[in-house]
Amino acid sequence: MQQVQAVVALGKGQPVTLTTINIPDPGPGEAVVKIQACGVCHTDLHYREGGINDDFPFLLGHEAAGVVESVGDGVTDLVPGDFVVLNWRAVCGECRACKRGEAQYCFNTHNAKQKMTLAEDGRELSPALGIGAFAEKTLVAAGQCTKVDPQARAAAVGLLGCGVMAGIGAAINTGAVTRGKSVAVIGCGGVGVAAIAGSALAGASPIIAVDIDPKKLAKAKEMGATHTVDSSQVDAVEEIKRISAETYPGADGADVVIEAVGRPETWKQAFYARDLAGTVVLVGVPTPDMSVPEIPLIDVFGRGGSLKSSWYGDCLPSRDFPMLVDLYQQGRLDLDAFVTEEIGIGDIEAAFEKMHHGDVLRSVVVF
Incomplete structure (x- = not known):
């Protein structure tokens, strides 16, 4: 001892x-x-x-x-x-x-x-x-x-x-973000910014960062966000849809929306901000008293796609840590x-x- x-x-x-x-x-x-x-x-x-x-x-x-x-x-x-x-x-x-x-x-x-x-x-x-x-x-x-x-x-x-792996993994592992997909990240603290970095690493575009703090949005831009949305000033859902449609005409939202806050109201935004058959990833940690917001079941059925939660970015440390450290050493992350x-x-x-x-x-x- x-x-x-x-x-x-x-x-x-x-x-x-x-x-x-x-x-x-x-x-x-x-x-x-x-x-x-x-x-x-x-x-x-x-x-x-x-x-x-x-x-x-x-x-x-x-x-x-x-x-x-x-x-x-x-x-x-x-x-x-x-x-x-x-x-x-x-x-x-x-x-x-x-x-x-x-x-x-x-x-x-x-x-x-x-x-x-x-x-x-x-x-x-x-x-x-x-x-x-x-x-x-x-x-x-x-x-x-x-x-x-x-x-x-x-x-x-x-x-x-913990946090960086949770965010990168929420994008790459849980959300299956790849080239040709659009991504929105709601909440740009450490985990959200890591999700943006992971989306950039995977080649996604556009990558839309959503927050109410200009400092966090500026950091998101540094880490790979192509667009930023101040949700205290505009409707985040409508902005995500508008930006996604600029790149992919006919899109009705982002292919993958990552919720990195852990609150019912932002999860509901993520639900409606994704494209048809898109994916929502919850990586923000809610408190035990929070519940899924009321959403008509027909909307869940009618929009299709996947509603996922991500624990630790669905990572396998023995697989993911050495790979990400190598990318860091190469200057790519x-x-x-x-x-x-x-x-x-x-x-x-x-x-x-x-x-x-x-x-x-x-x-x-x-x-």
């Missing part, structure tokens, strides 16, 4: 605390990873606010990259010194999804079995998304470690651990653009505040 510094949420709504935690030596199937960088994601704030569950204290942080320090018995595909991006989809290989060759839908993803604890009183910690990477080191299941090019910048590629600032481990509360005001795509803790 060893002790390290880490950021913990001790109670609902309380400011986070920098404290000492205990990291067990890795057991069978586990690994200890020395963290190099970890992004500050909105999900971490959800944990702190009690929006996920009440299993306090939480060890926050999950968008991380680092170096494997040690591994437990039975781990054969990792060795100390491997540079890895951490993920929360360590697939089991045994469930129905895995056995039918669709491990990206694994029903039984797993985490480390041992618990990290608070040094002061031994209380067990609940690691965010089974990772807990606002820490100098963390304990994870070996399957949560994906080896990537060790020359890559940790602060950038670590973001594949600008992951650096998602890193608004690099901060220290003591600056996370300030980063939460900047997130509230929409001032950052990602603040990244660098160790």
